[in-house]
Amino acid sequence: MSDVPKIELRNVCKAFGKKVILDNLNLSIMAGESLVVIGGSGTGKSVMLKCILGLLKPESGQILIDGEDITNANTHKREQILRKTGMLFQYAALFDSLTVWENVAFGLIQAHGMNRKDAKDIAIQKLALVGLGPDLAEKHSAELSIGMQKRVGLARAIAADPEIIFFDEPTTGLDPIMGDVIDNLIRDCTQDLGATTLTISHDMESAQKIADRIALLYKGSVVWAGLASEIHTCGDPYVEQFVHGDVDGPIKLDILKP
Numbered sequence: 439m440s441d442v443p444k445i446e447l448r449n450v451c452k453a454f455g456k457k458v459i460l461d462n463l464n465l466s467i468m469a470g471e472s473l474v475v476i477g478g479s480g481t482g483k484s485v486m487l488k489c490i491l492g493l494l495k496p497e498s499g500q501i502l503i504d505g506e507d508i509t510n511a512n513t514h515k516r517e518q519i520l521r522k523t524g525m526l527f528q529y530a531a532l533f534d535s536l537t538v539w540e541n542v543a544f545g546l547i548q549a550h551g552m553n554r555k556d557a558k559d560i561a562i563q564k565l566a567l568v569g570l571g572p573d574l575a576e577k578h579s580a581e582l583s584i585g586m587q588k589r590v591g592l593a594r595a596i597a598a599d600p601e602i603i604f605f606d607e608p609t610t611g612l613d614p615i616m617g618d619v620i621d622n623l624i625r626d627c628t629q630d631l632g633a634t635t636l637t638i639s640h641d642m643e644s645a646q647k648i649a650d651r652i653a654l655l656y657k658g659s660v661v662w663a664g665l666a667s668e669i670h671t672c673g674d675p676y677v678e679q680f681v682h683g684d685v686d687g688p689i690k691l692d693i694l695k696p
């Protein structure tokens with residue numbers, strides 16, 4: 439197995455004006471690994487993901503995919519990289535005007551240039567993997583429950599058999615049972631593909647189900663990273679505070695006292 443990380447962030451810094459959001463962030467994810475980045479609101483999780491996706495540009499540091507520095511990649515290079523990736527957005531982000539299968543097949547047709555018939559066949563296979571039958575394929579996404587929309591979003595994320603999948607808060611807005619169903623689907627689908635996954639989440643239970651490793655982000659840096667199985671025994675004060683949701687501890691909330 440290659441020892442080059444699939445995704446690597448080296449000393450990534452990102453600020454908006456004087457406000458530093460990512461502060462020398464270092465993170466590595468090996469091929470086939472599932473890493474979940476947890477952390478409180480405003481700690482920079484989404485900004486980190488946007489930097490990796492090329493939607494934001496870091497002031498300094500490097501972002502590497504398969505050992506290749508993509509920090510300053512041009513549009514053509516970025517499109518090439520994005521073709522290797524899939525993404526499940528926080529609220530599934532389906533197109534209301536398209537049918538379920540067209541949503542799943544969107545990237546296959548638009549980014550991979552596949553014809554509609556082949557793309558539809560693949561979309562129906564991927565829908566089956568997330569437990570949705572072909573009868574649903576012709577419905578519009580607005581007709582589906584939130585849990586079903588998440589499944590469709592997952593089918594879309596895996597449609598092109600990506601090497602890397604990003605999950606943004608995959609269980610937010612779901613009840614605990616549907617959250618569990620989605621966590622299991624994420625684990626099974628990504629393991630079957632052998633994909634490398636990066637998930638951002640607040641949800642500790644979900645993180646433990648889908649992660650091989652967990653990294654805790656605080657003020658734009660990783661303050662702890664380790665195996666998901668170690669999270670309750672590591673004794674790290676940041677982790678303990680986050681896991682137990684304590685107000686007291688090294689993590690300070692940025693709220694003004696009345």
Ligand SMILES: Nc1ncnc2c1ncn2[C@@H]1O[C@H](COP(=O)(O)OP(=O)(O)OP(=O)(O)O)[C@@H](O)[C@H]1O
Nearest residue numbers: 454459477478479480481482483484485486638640
């Ligand atoms: N485009 C932007 N311009 C200015 N500030 C921004 C911008 N995007 C994010 N921020 C700020 O960066 C900080 C980190 O935001 P980010 O969305 O990464 O947090 P997060 O960890 O994902 O939080 P949450 O879990 O609540 O989504 C916040 O203070 C946010 O206001």
